[in-house]
Amino acid sequence: MNVLVVGAGGREHALAWKIKQSEKCDHLYVAPGNAGTAEIAENVAIGVNDFEGLAQFVLKQNIELLVVGPEDPLVNGIRDFFESREELRHVLIIGPGKAGARLEGSKDYSKSFMNKYQIPTAKSRTFTAEELEEGLKYLESMSAPLVLKADGLAAGKGVIIAQSLEEAKLSLKEMLIDGKFGEASAKVVIEEFLEGIELSVFVLTDGENYKILPEAKDYKRIGEGDTGLNTGGMGAVSPVGFAHPEFLEKVNQRVVIPTIEGLKKEGILYNGFIFIGLMNVKGDPYVIEYNVRMGDPETEVVIPRIKSDLLELLLACGQGQLDEADLEVDERAATTVMLVSGGYPEAYEKGRVINGLKSLNSGISFHAGTKINEKGEVITNGGRVIALTGMGKDTKEALKVSYKGAEKIEWEDVYYRNDIGQDLLGMEKG
Incomplete structure (x- = not known):
């Protein structure tokens, strides 16, 4: 096909x-x-x-x-x-319609959905520019740190974790009044900060049946030790050591099933991926956000761990027959390290010639921001450029493969974090 x-x-x-x-x-x-x-x-x-x-x-x-x-x-x-369009209706599509995509397209809608269907999440309220004073008072009733989220899509940059009440108040004004994230922050969700460890769970659903794909943990900050500015993701690891079967069953019962049942009750036929951003709070899962597609760089560790024929899975999903498909997962660990352009996530240069791709003999290189120039050379074409994925019997072994590959690829001003997955070492599932 x-x-x-x-x-x-x-x-x-x-x-x-x-x-x-x-x-x-x-x-x-x-x-x-x-x-x-x-x-x-x-x-x-x-x-x-x-x-x-x-x-x-x-x-x-x-x-x-x-x-x-x-x-x-x-x-x-x-x-x-x-x-x-009648002539296009025969095409199978993996991805929800507009109604289902609101789970990601509107933070306010997704929080309302979670509350309606009793899906565990942080306490929150939403405010507009006209409700600024009310929003400032609401901030005063909460304890720092505080989380402020632009309601709409903001290219992964619409979340601010304010460490003080003053910072939170200033950020709320910047978002609502100054339009810090443009139209995306016309509404702002203020929510309590959850203390715990983040991870992501990925679900493929045909609207009725579902398969839970391998979980992953990504690393958002530009600097080692999770410092500096937020990025689209500097690396990822799968499986996640602390996500034991008991915890994942809680995710299934408390989050996945109520989400799919909730969509059905809303009359939304959802076909595609649901990426559930979670916080593990003392062994209990809380939803931070929904995304309506796979994550990046998480896909670069989740997909290599799927042993089954992915096209067969997607075909079954598109046809509403996901219950008849098999999902076999590789027990090995996968890790990916993102090589980025110097200056990212702020100003950076494009068009740098990338060397070493042909000599790569360990791991898999997934291109994120590249293109081919008129000379036939592979050049940088974004902030995040190459994801180097390694596999091994455990996280430590997989990371060796990822970093061995990272050492071989060069361009002017290349940067990557050296500490991806270090916090998970020694936490492998028993």
């Missing part, structure tokens, strides 16, 4: 890499793709939000399965667009 993956990052490269391994895959396309996807699929110069362009390509190339990687086209209604 012919498959089109929509997106241009490490997540899409990892999905394409695994789909390509299926005997069922005849032709694989990625729109717009990157230098890494160009090696295993055919890149198509169509933007992720160019629904008409994607539709015409799907019809021309007889695409049977559309896998939507990033959140933007999902929140903007790519599924609804395809379902509104």
Whole structure:
């Protein structure tokens, strides 16, 4: 069958890499793709939000399965667009419609959903610019640190953890009055800070049935020791040592099942991935956020641990027959280390020539922000550039593979963290 993956990052490269391994895959396309996807699929110069362009390509190339990687086209209604056109309704789409995508597209909506269906989450309230004074008073009733979240999509940067009441008040004004995150912060969710360890659980659902994929933990801060500015993710590890079977069963019973049942009760037919950001608070799971697609760089450790044919899984999901599909998980650990451009997550240069990719003989390199220049060289084309994934019998062994690869790849001003996964060593599941 012919498959089109929509997106241009490490997540899409990892999905394409695994789909390509299926005997069922005849032709694989990625729109717009990157230098890494160009090696295993055919890149198509169509933007992720160019629904008409994607539709015409799907019809021309007889695409049977559309896998939507990033959140933007999902929140903007790519599924609804395809379902509104009779000639496109036969195409199977992995990704929810606009109604389901609100779980990520609106923090206010997702908090209301969690509260309605008694899914454990931090106490919160939402405020608009007109309610600024009320919001400031609400902050005074809480203890620092405090969490402020832009309601809409803010490219992973719309969350502020204020260490003091003064910082929280200033941040609330900047978000609501000064439009710090643009339209995304027209509404701001203020919530209590949860003390615990973060992890992410990934679910694939056809709206009725579901499969829980391997869990992962990512590392958001730019600096070692989890210091400095937030990024899109500097690395990830799977499995997560403290996520014992008992804890994961709590996640299933208290979070996953109520989420899927809640969507059904809301009349939302949800087909695709649900990424559940969790906090482990003294052994109990609390939901920090929902995302309606796979995470990046978590995909780069989750997908390599899936032994089953991913295309068969996605096909079963699209057809509403996920209960008939098998999910087999590799017991080995996977780790990924993100190589980024100097200056990221603030100003950075693009167009640096990347050396060492051909000499890489350990691990897998998933391209996040790359492209090929007119000389045929692979160059940097983003802040996060290459994710180096290693596998091993445990986290320590997998990290050796990731870092061995990281040492071989070079470009001017390359940077990566040397402490990914260190906090989890010695916490392997028994």
